[in-house]
Amino acid sequence: MNQSPPVSAVRIAGLQQTFVVDGVSRHVLDGIDLEIRTGETVCVVGHSGTGKSTLLRCVAGLHRPSGGEVAVAGRAVAGPPEGLAVVFQDYGRSLMPWLRIRENVTLPLRRTLSRQDRNARATEALAAVGLEGVERLYPWQVSGGMQQRVAIARALAYRPQVLLMDEPFASVDAQTRSDLEDLVVRIAAESGLTLMVVTHDIDEAVYLGNRVVVLAGKPARIAADLEVDLPSGRDQLTTKADPEFLRLRGEVMSLIRRETASIAERVSA
Numbered sequence: 408m409n410q411s412p413p414v415s416a417v418r419i420a421g422l423q424q425t426f427v428v429d430g431v432s433r434h435v436l437d438g439i440d441l442e443i444r445t446g447e448t449v450c451v452v453g454h455s456g457t458g459k460s461t462l463l464r465c466v467a468g469l470h471r472p473s474g475g476e477v478a479v480a481g482r483a484v485a486g487p488p489e490g491l492a493v494v495f496q497d498y499g500r501s502l503m504p505w506l507r508i509r510e511n512v513t514l515p516l517r518r519t520l521s522r523q524d525r526n527a528r529a530t531e532a533l534a535a536v537g538l539e540g541v542e543r544l545y546p547w548q549v550s551g552g553m554q555q556r557v558a559i560a561r562a563l564a565y566r567p568q569v570l571l572m573d574e575p576f577a578s579v580d581a582q583t584r585s586d587l588e589d590l591v592v593r594i595a596a597e598s599g600l601t602l603m604v605v606t607h608d609i610d611e612a613v614y615l616g617n618r619v620v621v622l623a624g625k626p627a628r629i630a631a632d633l634e635v636d637l638p639s640g641r642d643q644l645t646t647k648a649d650p651e652f653l654r655l656r657g658e659v660m661s662l663i664r665r666e667t668a669s670i671a672e673r674v675s676a
């Protein structure tokens with residue numbers, strides 16, 4: 408049988424991004440080529456200010472690239488693409504405090520689904536993130552970790568094919584962070600979602616990812632694109648003690664350290 412090759416969920420080719428602020432131009436991304444296969448989780452790490460969020464925002468259609476191409480599910484991105492959802496770090500700003508949790512989750516579905524279908528989706532998505540029974544509360548009546556679960560539920564209720572997460576767990580405590588990481592691992596395995604996660608945390612990147620992409624340089628390029636060859640049933644204790652986890656973690660860390668050292672050299676020169 409003649410099968411056509413699967414379309415990449417995300418395809419980035421020759422991406423350039425330059426910002427001009429007060430007449431001063433800053434070249435942030437230089438020729439980024441990246442392909443994310445359907446169902447894959449790709450984590451993007453790099454030094455602070457390297458351009459990780461800029462890359463994610465180009466995929467989300469929130470920045471217009473200065474050059475190159477971005478396509479989601481085979482379609483060129485010219486604005487927020489259909490079938491794509493984003494979870495940002497700051498749940499405090501992404502949830503509407505005057506809406507109950509159920510209404511926050513159903514908000515993006517108002518134009519497309521009946522009230523009954525929206526509510527069914529919300530119930531299902533809130534259950535998927537372990538948040539039953541809080542539908543009628545307001546976001547400020549639940550903990551920070553629960554608010555971030557609501558933000559994830561809202562993204563899931565939309566049933567995206569591609570989910571982008573920008574430092575999604577940076578604002579929660581360490582225990583909540585590992586719970587949310589496990590939640591994402593489970594959702595990715597069960598739903599077949601394609602995930603792109605931007606994170607500062609190297610352990611998190613290796614734990615969540617099928618691949619870890621390291622951005623480095625000014626302007627930034629892809630310094631490494633590493634396959635994570637760890638068993639899929641990941642677990643905070645056994646996976647993080649696996650020799651392959653420790654090897655990859657060390658490799659990513661040394662790439663980022665090398666970048667930090669070269670920044671320090673440039674500053675002192």
Ligand SMILES: Nc1ncnc2c1ncn2[C@@H]1O[C@H](COP(=O)(O)OP(=O)(O)OP(=O)(O)O)[C@@H](O)[C@H]1O
Nearest residue numbers: 426427428435453454455456457458459460461462
């Ligand atoms: N809209 C914008 N206008 C001008 N400059 C911008 C804009 N967005 C980002 N930048 C600049 O681009 C560079 C990369 O920013 P970006 O937020 O993508 O980095 P990052 O790697 O995500 O950083 P961090 O890890 O600290 O969040 C920074 O120098 C930032 O000031």
